[in-house]
Amino acid sequence: MVGYKGIKFAPLTDEEIKERYEEAKEEIKEVLEWKKEEEEKLKKDNFKTHQAKSANKRALFKVGRRVNTVKGNLLYWDLRIKGKSHFYANIERHELWEKLQKGE
Numbered sequence: 001m002v003g004y005k006g007i008k009f010a011p012l013t014d015e016e017i018k019e020r021y022e023e024a025k026e027e028i029k030e031v032l033e034w035k036k037e038e039e040e041k042l043k044k045d046n047f048k049t050h051q052a053k054s055a056n057k058r059a060l061f062k063v064g065r066r067v068n069t070v071k072g073n074l075l076y077w078d079l080r081i082k083g084k085s086h087f088y089a090n091i092e093r094h095e096l097w098e099k100l101q102k103g104e
Helices: 016-044 050-081 085-103
Strands: none
Touching: 016 050, 050 085
C-alpha cells in the first residue's frame, strides 16, 4: 500500500533563506555585468560577419531573460525573509515575470 510519506525536505531555516537571498544579490551583479559586456560589444559594431552581429543580438535577448529571472528570484527570497510562505512568494515571482515578459 502506497500512502503519504510526509514531506521530502525539511523547511528552510531563516538563515538558509537569508543565505539564498545573498546569493541572488551576488548573481544579479554578475548578470548585469554580463549585460553591460554584451551591450558594449554591440556598440563597438566591429563584427566580421553579419552572423556575428546576429549572435550578439541573440545573446542580449538571453541576458535580458536571465536578468528578469534573477529579479524574480530576488523578489521571492525577499518575500520569504519577510515571512511570506513559499506559495505566496512564488505567485508574486510569477506575476513579476509575466509583467517583465510583456514589457510593462
